[in-house]
Amino acid sequence: MSDDRVHLVAVIGAGPAGLFATRALAAQGARVLLLNRDIKPGGLAEYGIFLNKYKMKGGLRRQFQKILGDPRVTYLGHVTVAERGDLTVPELASLGFDAIVYAIGAQGTKYLGIEGERLPGVYHAKDLVYHYNRLPPFSERSFPMGRRVAIVGVGNVMVDIANYCVHFCDCDEVVAVARRGPFEKAYDDREFEDVEDAFDRAWYREEIQRIRPRLEAAGQNADELLTALAARSEPSPRARTRLGFRFLASPRGVLAEGGRVVGLEVEETRLERKGERIAAVGTGQTSVVPCDTVVFAVGDRVDEHVGLPYKDGLYLTVPGEDPAAAYQVLDLAAGKAQPGIFVVGWARRASDGVVGRARLDAETGIKHVAAYLAERPTRPRAEADRAIETLCRTLAERGSEVVDYAAVQKLEAAERARAAADAVEEFKFVSDREMLDLLRG
């Protein structure tokens, strides 16, 4: 492609997937407009990765800054593309982009459909994670944590929530509740080291003895777990909070008295081999995990109110064996791809893996976008620039308070100055209003 003729591509969502997709597109000479719901870029790399992983977040921020500083890229934050957003999906499709890449993550909530799931004191992990990582508007809501917290799920997000409870809240006890057993845990041992100081080994041993008959019935060796435990060195000093597990327990309902959570009712399960998989099967026997706060860390689904074709927690892509198909958004009525509309990252596979995986997915997706663009005519760069300017004017006329990358840099400088003045590692403004006022003032 000659330098003054380009394809014009919109990328929606500036999390890791959208940013790495942008980098791959710009590297191929495309002119990219990057629209993002949040004022600041980064997605879950900014608002998900645990509070004190400063080094990891800093490294990612530096990569993102480079992408956003590329003159072929225009960033517009505080712009939501959704049914009730600043722009709708059909509007965006009508603006003449050569391709549109949705990288909007998994913003919907996976409800289990059990009683009490929406009581005060019951949270979904993403909301709580957004809260403690200071993403507006979650940062402006209060998420009181009690003394006894039950976290449903045994993945890395459970470990992050436990870390928050142990090191940033005043909890006495945290229990991770799993439908299956210790051999099916989904968290990484390296991540668990962050909460090892709270891990109550005696409690764990008791739990393994309690479920021993059910493990053995499934051909699993409980002694293997106890030997592995004995080989681990004891952390020092110990945290005040104790952390344990409740295995083979499937949540049935959140129990409350006078509107306050008092427990999580669970059905005991047993393990059954189903081909390669180990499944949990209810035994009909119920019991109660005493707690005053429940956090569901069971993964997320995509936002069904965006306006993309949706079913069962996912956006619909084209069925079939063609590797490109899995990245192409389906035109439901026509039963084939919506030309030029793609999806990547957690928007394609909700809650699927770490940043590296989202990046790989974005880069793979962009290979398919590039193959699509190769068949389309380019346009003069000045025309692409004008199209972006026209869209900026339209958004301003509608009253959208759009934040460009120069403004983001100004905000970040103000946050760094506050962190230095307060002698803290990091400072983040709590509300969109605060950030917008600072920029306007």
Ligand SMILES: Cc1cc2nc3c(=O)[nH]c(=O)nc-3n(C[C@H](O)[C@H](O)[C@H](O)COP(=O)(O)OP(=O)(O)OC[C@H]3O[C@@H](n4cnc5c(N)ncnc54)[C@H](O)[C@@H]3O)c2cc1C
């Ligand atoms: C609690 C938690 C902790 C994690 N910790 C780690 C870790 O330590 N290390 C690691 O490597 N990975 C970690 N991950 C995984 C990592 O965050 C993800 O792999 C990655 O962020 C997914 O990238 P994404 O761009 O697909 O989605 P997201 O990061 O969710 O980005 C989506 C972007 O889209 C924007 N958006 C959403 N809806 C719209 C819309 N309608 N219109 C416009 N824009 C929109 C959002 O503002 C956001 O910027 C963690 C995840 C979670 C949930």
